[in-house]
Amino acid sequence: MSAEPDLRRIVDVGPLLKGGRLSPVDLVSGCLAQIAARSEINAFITRTEDRAMEEARAHESEIRAGRYRGPLHGIPIAVKDLIDVAGTPTTSGSAVPARQPGTDAPSITRLRAAGAIIVGKTNLHEFAFGTTSEESAFGPVRNPHDLSRSAGGSSGGSAAALAAGMCFGALGTDTGGSIRIPSAACGTVGLKPTLDEISCEGVVPLSTTCDHLGPMARSVADVALLYAVMKGVDPVPPVGANERLRFGVPRRFFCDRLDPGTRDALDRAVDALRNAGHAVDDVEIEYAASTPDVYLHIVLPEASQFHAPALERFASSYCPGVRIRLEMGRYVLAEDYVRAMRLRTLLTAAVDRVLVGRDALLLPALPIAAPVLGASTVDLGGSPEPVRAAMLRLTQLFNLTGHPSIALPAAQTTDPLPRGIQLVGRRSATERLLEIAAGVELLVR
Amino acid sequence: MTTRVEDWLAAAIADAERRGMPELKPLLEALARSTAALRAADDATRSAPGDTHER
Numbered sequence: 001m002s003a004e005p006d007l008r009r010i011v012d013v014g015p016l017l018k019g020g021r022l023s024p025v026d027l028v029s030g031c032l033a034q035i036a037a038r039s040e041i042n043a044f045i046t047r048t049e050d051r052a053m054e055e056a057r058a059h060e061s062e063i064r065a066g067r068y069r070g071p072l073h074g075i076p077i078a079v080k081d082l083i084d085v086a087g088t089p090t091t092s093g094s095a096v097p098a099r100q101p102g103t104d105a106p107s108i109t110r111l112r113a114a115g116a117i118i119v120g121k122t123n124l125h126e127f128a129f130g131t132t133s134e135e136s137a138f139g140p141v142r143n144p145h146d147l148s149r150s151a152g153g154s155s156g157g158s159a160a161a162l163a164a165g166m167c168f169g170a171l172g173t174d175t176g177g178s179i180r181i182p183s184a185a186c187g188t189v190g191l192k193p194t195l196d197e198i199s200c201e202g203v204v205p206l207s208t209t210c211d212h213l214g215p216m217a218r219s220v221a222d223v224a225l226l227y228a229v230m231k232g233v234d235p236v237p238p239v240g241a242n243e244r245l246r247f248g249v250p251r252r253f254f255c256d257r258l259d260p261g262t263r264d265a266l267d268r269a270v271d272a273l274r275n276a277g278h279a280v281d282d283v284e285i286e287y288a289a290s291t292p293d294v295y296l297h298i299v300l301p302e303a304s305q306f307h308a309p310a311l312e313r314f315a316s317s318y319c320p321g322v323r324i325r326l327e328m329g330r331y332v333l334a335e336d337y338v339r340a341m342r343l344r345t346l347l348t349a350a351v352d353r354v355l356v357g358r359d360a361l362l363l364p365a366l367p368i369a370a371p372v373l374g375a376s377t378v379d380l381g382g383s384p385e386p387v388r389a390a391m392l393r394l395t396q397l398f399n400l401t402g403h404p405s406i407a408l409p410a411a412q413t414t415d416p417l418p419r420g421i422q423l424v425g426r427r428s429a430t431e432r433l434l435e436i437a438a439g440v441e442l443l444v445r
Numbered sequence: 446m447t448t449r450v451e452d453w454l455a456a457a458i459a460d461a462e463r464r465g466m467p468e469l470k471p472l473l474e475a476l477a478r479s480t481a482a483l484r485a486a487d488d489a490t491r492s493a494p495g496d497t498h499e500r
């Protein structure tokens with residue numbers, strides 16, 4: 001029996017596993033072979049082959065004995081190396097001494113209990129403090145679609161592993177877009193749930209008030225299964241919403257500067273939704289232009305506060321660019337942090353307001369294709385813009401406001417690199433967002 | 446009393462140089478521009494809808 005892990009979704013292989021027509025051993029072997037075959041992508045920091053194969057054999061026996069646990073039973077997954085997995089170091093992509101966890105993060109415990117099999121820990125932008133996954137002590141993550149380009153970040157290894165068929169699901173973290181950005185760059189699906197919905201216990205923090213833990217996969221249905229297990233509820237694939245929906249497109253600030261492929265993807269998505277009978281109108285999110293300033297004055301000091309002890313002892317072990325951003329955070333004044341937190345409540349209320357009477361917001365997840373590794377600026381509309389600022393612009397607002405957001409691939413014809421659109425739902429309504437996304441996914445691909 | 450951005454920037458650059466990190470200067474200057482923008486937004490949004498912070 002041969003497995004084709006790069007061509008299948010969890011919802012496709014689950015029934016085959018349940019019926020004994022596919023073995024977890026074949027599935028895990030296929031993923032491990034793909035990890036070895038495409039090592040140039042540098043998606044993994046730690047591979048857990050022996051334990052994965054041992055677990056695959058045990059799960060195979062369990063399923064054969066009629067003890068099928070559910071749709072994640074026997075499914076190979078990868079874990080961003082910022083998340084604790086007992087018995088493996090949590091390197092955070094850094095040469096700073098790693099955590100050596102004795103216990104799994106709660107989400108890992110739940111995924112293991114559901115029968116998921118961890119094939120390894122994925123590479124990332126050091127300490128999740130960047131958008132390209134090139135500042136890593138373990139070398140840059142390369143985009144499977146074009147090895148000269150970034151996989152996006154900071155969860156770049158997780159997205160690249162999915163795009164290259166090295167796993168069926170993955171975990172990432174998202175503080176300014178770190179799940180959605182690499183998902184868009186690699187042509188995969190990534191969910192940032194509602195703020196505080198999934199526990200960040202056992203995750204190395206970046207910004208304690210903006211960090212989110214979430215699932216990544218190759219389809220909305222797969223992401224929904226992983227999300228449900230991480231949340232502690234029964235995993236059931238979402239049924240695509242089939243009623244007439246209303247979407248708002250926040251053009252000002254968000255869509256002012258897009259590359260041609262991204263604009264094409266957005267236009268096509270809008271047309272596809274309208275042709276399917278849905279309503280799409282433009283909206284304006286008040287104060288949105290303040291987002292980068294608010295974000296900077298919250299995330300910088302929170303990150304610096306966490307890293308202060310390690311910066312004192314291991315400064316030279318940090319990647320230079322990450323270190324200097326952490327050092328900058330030491331200088332943010334408390335009064336400006338408080339101002340930023342006040343403006344954050346206004347932004348949250350502003351997003352709530354545009355979602356009144358609408359089912360979701362629609363916008364790109366990333367304004368550009370995956371940037372070339374080493375690029376410090378991108379040209380958007382004839383003027384250069386720092387890569388980091390451009391990559392964060394469409395996602396970071398929803399880390400501040402906590403609204404659930406999902407990135408999914410969207411068709412365009414400008415160039416061969418993937419583009420991603422983003423849907424944003426109401427706070428504490430992540431399941432509803434997944435239903436909407438499952439329907440949209442069929443229309444925009 | 447509010448610390449003026451230009452006073453803060455001068456002190457921050459001096460501290461960074463004292464700590465042997467002159468490469469921080471352009472980043473601190475960029476942060477100062479962002480801080481000025483943040484404060485302007487804060488001033489412009491007094492009594493804005495959704496403001497739940499007491500003054």
